[in-house]
Amino acid sequence: MTQTGMPARRAAHQMLQQITTEGRLLSELLGSGVLDQLAPEDRATAQRLVTETLRGLDRADRLLKPFLQKNPPIFVRNALRLGAIELVGGGAAHGVVNAYVEIVGRNKRTQSLKGLVNAVLRKVDPAAWEQLPVPVTPPWLRQPLVAAWGRKAMNGIEKAHFAGAPLDLTAKADAKAVAAAVDGEVLPTGSVRVADAGQVSKLPGFVEGNWWVQDAAAALPVKLLGDVQGQRVLDLCAAPGGKTLQLAAAGAAITAVDLSPTRMARVEENLKRTGLKAETIVCDARAFKADPYDAVLLDAPCSATGTIRRHPDLPHAKDGAEFGALIAQQAILIDHAVTLVKPGGRLVFCTCSLLPDEGEVQVEEALERHPELTVDRAALARPGIDPDWITEEGGLRLRPDYWAEAGGMDGFYMAVLSKPA
Numbered sequence: 427m428t429q430t431g432m433p434a435r436r437a438a439h440q441m442l443q444q445i446t447t448e449g450r451l452l453s454e455l456l457g458s459g460v461l462d463q464l465a466p467e468d469r470a471t472a473q474r475l476v477t478e479t480l481r482g483l484d485r486a487d488r489l490l491k492p493f494l495q496k497n498p499p500i501f502v503r504n505a506l507r508l509g510a511i512e513l514v515g516g517g518a519a520h521g522v523v524n525a526y527v528e529i530v531g532r533n534k535r536t537q538s539l540k541g542l543v544n545a546v547l548r549k550v551d552p553a554a555w556e557q558l559p560v561p562v563t564p565p566w567l568r569q570p571l572v573a574a575w576g577r578k579a580m581n582g583i584e585k586a587h588f589a590g591a592p593l594d595l596t597a598k599a600d601a602k603a604v605a606a607a608v609d610g611e612v613l614p615t616g617s618v619r620v621a622d623a624g625q626v627s628k629l630p631g632f633v634e635g636n637w638w639v640q641d642a643a644a645a646l647p648v649k650l651l652g653d654v655q656g657q658r659v660l661d662l663c664a665a666p667g668g669k670t671l672q673l674a675a676a677g678a679a680i681t682a683v684d685l686s687p688t689r690m691a692r693v694e695e696n697l698k699r700t701g702l703k704a705e706t707i708v709c710d711a712r713a714f715k716a717d718p719y720d721a722v723l724l725d726a727p728c729s730a731t732g733t734i735r736r737h738p739d740l741p742h743a744k745d746g747a748e749f750g751a752l753i754a755q756q757a758i759l760i761d762h763a764v765t766l767v768k769p770g771g772r773l774v775f776c777t778c779s780l781l782p783d784e785g786e787v788q789v790e791e792a793l794e795r796h797p798e799l800t801v802d803r804a805a806l807a808r809p810g811i812d813p814d815w816i817t818e819e820g821g822l823r824l825r826p827d828y829w830a831e832a833g834g835m836d837g838f839y840m841a842v843l844s845k846p847a
């Protein structure tokens with residue numbers, strides 16, 4: 427672990443507080459300029475420290491529990507958690523303990539607990555860390571996931587969440603050449619995996635736009651469309667544009683729609699860097715009107731529970747309260763997307779969610795509302811797709827515990843629906 431200074435620790439503590447008490451997401455906090463006052467190396471340290479703490483939160487709590495007679499206030503608990511993670515990561519005990527004693531001492535409401543923080547952190551034994559179980563997901567999310575996939579699979583999913591994610595790239599043209607340039611490997615589905623990436627923008631081929639960052643699971647929905655050369659394709663909910671770039675690189679004429687102007691600006695940056703072309707339209711996909719398309723891709727807003735390997739803040743910031751609204755919005759988006767598919771055309775519905783309500787169930791219900799649609803199972807016969815991943819209704823279910831030995835994949839659901847000619 428690199429040297430951790432007080433500004434980075436204070437920022438990490440502040441972010442952990444906002445995530446665990448205000449339901450803020452780390453990406454929102456980073457975007458809001460919370461780290462702008464810090465030197466670049468402190469910014470990176472604060473972000474790494476808070477990410478590692480969130481990933482190991484349940485384990486840090488177990489490590490600390492024997493030394494706490496009752497749960498201290500969350501401000502203190504978060505200081506203890508960060509301190510424990512630093513100690514386990516090899517931080518010098520004296521410096522770590524003093525730092526978190528100081529953070530707790532600066533707050534009038536918690537200054538009387540400085541002694542507790544000092545005593546508890548001094549007792550932490552970093553060697554005990556490896557003996558503790560894999561961190562468990564908070565119950566609000568664990569329960570529905572165990573109900574959907576079973577306990578054994580959930581343990582595998584939690585292992586994958588704890589391990590974090592490697593960096594996956596999608597090549598604009600030649601995956602083998604990209605793999606050779608970045609010292610990566612080509613996965614069975616065609617994505618390039620980089621085990622030890624470092625700073626993404628410094629990897630060979632970034633400036634030239636030879637590839638973009640995209641998890642191997644997230645790259646599959648576009649592949650299910652097969653050859654789209656010369657087809658008119660609508661990418662609904664397109665930002666930051668990973669799928670738009672894939673479709674453009676495959677030679678389709680793309681219209682990319684997203685509600686968020688800031689996120690659409692990222693699609694435009696990505697198009698510029700890669701030299702690819704797409705029409706971009708900022709608007710609510712539910713109100714978008716145009717002549718029907720050969721294919722529509724709907725990557726609907728969802729719980730994002732498939733991306734916890736890279737966003738360990740999510741289970742600690744959220745409580746599932748917005749799931750109902752997201753599920754309702756997905757159904758409305760599907761119904762509208764169906765109107766934008768021409769006869770004989772296809773709709774790919776996908777979400778980066780682990781919840782069947784945002785995947786399998788959504789498609790089953792869509793088929794009831796639109797009996798003219800059929801599920802295109804043949805579209806799933808693609809290189810690297812394990813037949814065990816195919817679901818009863820004919821969709822593709824991907825989970826973080828798949829490809830465990832090779833570094834896992836994001837949780838995703840996708841299905842191809844065909845309209846009669």
Ligand SMILES: C[S@@+](CC[C@H](N)C(=O)[O-])C[C@H]1O[C@@H](n2cnc3c(N)ncnc32)[C@H](O)[C@@H]1O
Nearest residue numbers: 663664665666667668669684685710711725727
């Ligand atoms: C899962 S992300 C899409 C990821 C993107 N397809 C990719 O591959 O990079 C969902 C996107 O939906 C957008 N969104 C949410 N509600 C929307 C709506 N009603 N209309 C259009 N876009 C919407 C969000 O701004 C967000 O960019």
